[in-house]
Amino acid sequence: MELRPEYLLPVIAKTLQDVVLPVLDEHQQVAQEQLKLAIGFLNIMAQNGPMQFAFDVDELRRLTALAKALIDAVGGSAASTAAIAAAKAAGEGTGVAPAEIVAATRQLRIGVSELIEQGHARGDKALDATISGLVNAFSRVQLDRERAWVLPMGFENGQDAVPSIASQLGLPA
Amino acid sequence: MSKVPYSLAPYPPASYPLIDKARPSADWIDQVRKRFPTERGWDEILTAKQQRRAGPGYSPIAVADIVVRLEALLRHELPGPFTITDAKWLAGGASKLQIAFWLEWDKPGAGQTRERLVLRMEPPESAVETSRMREFEILGAMKGVLPVPDVYWVDADATFMQYPALICGFVNGVTKPSGATSAVTGIGINFGPALREPIGQQVIRDMAIMHKWDWAAAGLKSFDIPVPGTQAVEWNLNHWGRVWEEDCNEEVPLMTELLFWLKANMPPIDRISLTHNDFRSGNFLFDETTQAITSWLDWELAHLGDRHQELGFFAVENMGHLSEDGAQLLSHGLMPIDAMLEQYERESGLSVNRRSVEYYRVFFCYRAAVIILGTCVRAARAGKTHQDLTVAWLSGFAFRNLEEARSVVERIG
Numbered sequence: 001m002e003l004r005p006e007y008l009l010p011v012i013a014k015t016l017q018d019v020v021l022p023v024l025d026e027h028q029q030v031a032q033e034q035l036k037l038a039i040g041f042l043n044i045m046a047q048n049g050p051m052q053f054a055f056d057v058d059e060l061r062r063l064t065a066l067a068k069a070l071i072d073a074v075g076g077s078a079a080s081t082a083a084i085a086a087a088k089a090a091g092e093g094t095g096v097a098p099a100e101i102v103a104a105t106r107q108l109r110i111g112v113s114e115l116i117e118q119g120h121a122r123g124d125k126a127l128d129a130t131i132s133g134l135v136n137a138f139s140r141v142q143l144d145r146e147r148a149w150v151l152p153m154g155f156e157n158g159q160d161a162v163p164s165i166a167s168q169l170g171l172p173a
Numbered sequence: 174m175s176k177v178p179y180s181l182a183p184y185p186p187a188s189y190p191l192i193d194k195a196r197p198s199a200d201w202i203d204q205v206r207k208r209f210p211t212e213r214g215w216d217e218i219l220t221a222k223q224q225r226r227a228g229p230g231y232s233p234i235a236v237a238d239i240v241v242r243l244e245a246l247l248r249h250e251l252p253g254p255f256t257i258t259d260a261k262w263l264a265g266g267a268s269k270l271q272i273a274f275w276l277e278w279d280k281p282g283a284g285q286t287r288e289r290l291v292l293r294m295e296p297p298e299s300a301v302e303t304s305r306m307r308e309f310e311i312l313g314a315m316k317g318v319l320p321v322p323d324v325y326w327v328d329a330d331a332t333f334m335q336y337p338a339l340i341c342g343f344v345n346g347v348t349k350p351s352g353a354t355s356a357v358t359g360i361g362i363n364f365g366p367a368l369r370e371p372i373g374q375q376v377i378r379d380m381a382i383m384h385k386w387d388w389a390a391a392g393l394k395s396f397d398i399p400v401p402g403t404q405a406v407e408w409n410l411n412h413w414g415r416v417w418e419e420d421c422n423e424e425v426p427l428m429t430e431l432l433f434w435l436k437a438n439m440p441p442i443d444r445i446s447l448t449h450n451d452f453r454s455g456n457f458l459f460d461e462t463t464q465a466i467t468s469w470l471d472w473e474l475a476h477l478g479d480r481h482q483e484l485g486f487f488a489v490e491n492m493g494h495l496s497e498d499g500a501q502l503l504s505h506g507l508m509p510i511d512a513m514l515e516q517y518e519r520e521s522g523l524s525v526n527r528r529s530v531e532y533y534r535v536f537f538c539y540r541a542a543v544i545i546l547g548t549c550v551r552a553a554r555a556g557k558t559h560q561d562l563t564v565a566w567l568s569g570f571a572f573r574n575l576e577e578a579r580s581v582v583e584r585i586g
Contacts, residue, residue, distance in 0.1 A: 029264035030560070037562045059305050066426065109424040116429045128437075134429060136583055139427040143576040150569035156360055 009046035013039045046151050054169045055145065056101045060091045061107060066138040067112050073130045074119035080111035144168060183203050183450055187520045194419065195555060196227040209415035212397040212408045214307060214474065219415060223301045225326075230556035231296050234335055236260050239272055243292060244331035248324050253279045255455040267563045269293050270336070290325065292386065294338035298557035300549050300564055302416075303473035305329050305337045307395045311447075311472045312341060314391040320344075320468050321378050344468035348460025360570065361494050362454045362506045373507035374507075374516075376457070381521035384446040384480040394469045396477055399445060405478040406439040420547035422535075422554070427575055431539045432499045440529040450474035453492060454505040480523060484534020487513055489541075491573045499554045531585055538578035546571035 016039050016064035024032050049053075064087045069091045071080065083104075090096050090104035147156065156162075165173050192201055202223045206216060218563045240260050247255055260274035273293045280286040295305065309327035316323065323342035328334045349362045364372055389398075399405035410552050415430050422430070449456075458468045486492075487504045496503055504510040514525050552558050553565040 005189040030262055032562065033264065034562050036564050041562070041566070076291050099544050107425065108425045109580040110425045113424040116426060116433070120433045129432075130310040132434070132582075136579060139430075139575070143427075143572050143579065146572040147576060150572060153566065154569045155360065155491070155573050157491060 005049050006046055009049070010057045013042035013046070016042075025040050040153065044150075047152065048149060048165070051165060051169060051171060053101070054171055055092065055149065055165070056098065056105060058145070058169055059142065060101055060105045060108070061088055062138060062141060063112065064088055064091055065107050066134060067108055067115065069116040069134050070112060070131065073127060073134070074115050076115065077118075080115055083107045083111035098164065182417070191313060193358060194226075194422075194551070197223050197419070202242055205415055205418050208463065209411035209418065210408075211411040211415065212395065212399075214304060214395050215408070215412045216305050217524060218302055219412070219419065222298065222559065223419060225229065231559055231561075233559075234270075236262065236351055239292070239335070240274070242334050242551045243274070246326065246328055246338075247276075247278075249333065255279075257460075267558070267560050267567065270296055270559050289343035291322070291343050292334075292338055293341065294334055295336045296558045297336070298548075298552045298555070300544055300552065300558070300567070301474065302548075304395065305339045305473075307475070308394060308473045310340045310395050311475045312339075314388075314393060315469075315472070318386055319382060320466055321472070322468055322470070328453065334456065338428075344458055346460055346467040348414075348455050348458060350461060360455070360492060364454075364506050368459075368461075368464060369503065369507050372459060372466065373513070375459075375466045376452075376495060376505075377513060377516050377520050379466065379482055380452060381523070382518060383452075384483070384521060384523060386447055388445075388447045388477060393477075398441075399477055401445060402441050403439040403444060404523040405442055405445065405476070406435070409437050409476070409478060409482075410439070411517060413540050417547050420543075420551045422547070422550050423485050425542070425575070427579060428542060430573075431578055431582070435532075435536060435539060438532060440479070440481070440526065440532050444480070444523070446480045448478045448480065448482045449475060449484065450478075451485060453484075454507065479529065479533070480521075481526060481529035482533045482536070484514060484517065484530045485535075486537045488530050488534040489537050489577065491570075491577055492536075507526050528582060528585070531581055535581050537577045538574040538581075541577075542571045545574075 016035060021032070021035055021039070024035065026032075065088070066083060067080065067084045070076075071084070076084075087104040088101050089107040116131055116135060119127055144162050145165060145168055148162045148168055151162070151165075162168075164173065178235045202220060205223075206220060210216075211219075235390070240257055243260075244257060247257070252454060255276060255278040258277070260272055262275050263271040270293070272294075274290060274292065276289040276290050277285070280288075287395055293308075295303075295445050305327050306329040309329070312321055312324040315321045322344050325340045325342070327339040329337055330339045350365055350368060353363055353365070388396075397408070399408065410432065417428060417432075427541040449469065449472060452469075456469065457466050457469045458470065459466045487507075489511050490502055490504075493502050493504045494502070494506055501509050502512055507513065508516075510530075514527075515531065517523075518525050549564040549567050551569075558564050
């Protein structure tokens with residue numbers, strides 16, 4: 001099948017850029033801005049789309065490791081333990097559908113946030129420090145990935161650079 | 174109340190009961206309200222938003238239809254004849270519907286007048302949910318204190334308009350120099366070397382005036398008055414913690430961690446000040462010829478709290494850019510933050526606690542993530558705004574904000 005998003009999305013974006021944008025009334029600023037954003041999103045989707053599955057699998061693997069470490073520190077509820085088991089199965093399974101990876105990740109995010117709240121609610125300074133350290137370490141890597149993912153949107157101001165998402169995920173550039 | 178799983182549609186269903194945040198039950202709304210007690214006015218605003226949540230999305234409204242309702246509103250407000258002409262959509266403003274129009278009317282004290290006015294109206298759900306009545310009240314109170322648009326009428330309950338709305342004066346000016354580029358909603362505005370000094374001085378002057386202003390004498394009926402200490406800080410944190418709880422589409426572990434840190438490190442307030450709460454480049458207009466600030470805009474988030482809140486916002490590095498030689502980060506495109514804080518102390522005579530500035534720097538990064546990763550994503554997915562694509566685009570700014578908050582917390586502990 002040749003009609004794939006990674007081929008069609010840039011074609012649509014180029015057509016909007018070359019044909020539609022130039023003929024918009026220059027006084028229609030809202031319409032112009034919305035069209036430019038649409039073109040921008042199409043280009044980002046075309047660029048990142050082929051890496052989406054690798055991104056999601058990587059996140060689920062690291063999130064599962066964080067959840068396990070938090071359960072070791074805080075103790076886990078039945079729900080969070082079950083979420084980890086489901087996430088582990090999804091992350092390690094072969095032939096797992098992409099939607100299952102996303103669903104497992106989202107459920108695990110809920111479990112992890114609940115563990116963070118439960119742990120901090122105990123008022124134990126040492127436990128607080130442990131939790132903060134674990135969340136901080138996970139988030140540093142996760143945010144590097146996410147900032148690289150949205151790099152073409154132009155929100156970085158050049159202070160510190162993040163490696164490309166392809167290099168972070170170990171994919172060919 | 175522990176976190177409750179919510180609908181992950183279109184992904185496979187979870188094996189336990191779900192909360193559908195797109196159709197929140199009265200019980201769930203009440204649970205969240207009790208978990209995050211906040212200022213009375215904000216509680217009402219956020220509760221009303223939840224009660225409307227299951228309602229329809231935004232459908233395009235023709236300018237002519239808006240004018241018909243506007244005429245009805247003005248017939249109610251004005252005793253004499255009037256004429257509305259040349260109504261047009263205004264560009265910018267991702268959170269509110271804005272239309273400029275000319276009104277010819279018998280203006281009290283001025284006689285027959287033709288002037289340009291602005292209608293500001295809420296979409297079904299906004300990137301930030303606020304009250305037109307509070308905005309109307311504070312705009313009126315700030316007249317003569319700072320340059321603000323004249324404010325005329327409010328339709329707080331959408332008696333006449335499609336949605337709650339207010340009408341204010343149109344002010345000439347620009348948010349950025351002609352030809353300058355920036356990301357959406359004013360992020361990273363570059364004023365250029367000639368403008369940034371005079372503009373920066375005026376920003377500090379106006380901030381100092383606002384923080385020293387006698388709000389108690391103004392009788393702000395829609396605002397709760399906090400006592401010195403941490404009450405206002407806690408209200409503020411609960412406001413945004415609640416918005417995250419109600420709006421987020423997927424949990425973010427760092428957001429949970431940041432709210433814990435913010436609550437554990439609340440700085441006591443020594444003096445209660447009016448804070449604009451979105452005091453930044455992009456939210457004021459200036460005259461390119463005179464270089465004078467002509468108006469401060471978007472007062473909808475104003476509240477009584479800590480002056481350091483504004484200073485902390487200016488300390489947020491991702492809102493600034495590097496100087497031409499790359500040697501300095503210019504806070505909000507104006508000046509290095511240390512210079513700004515020193516000048517603020519001199520101008521206002523008020524002390525600056527650097528730890529509090531860092532605290533509010535973390536707060537604003539957290540709040541930005543609440544708005545753009547929580548509310549914006551939810552509103553755009555449900556088609557609730559007039560600029561869903563702009564609102565969706567903004568969500569990409571969340572990760573840089575979160576990284577800045579994370580790195581500050583890691584550094585200052």
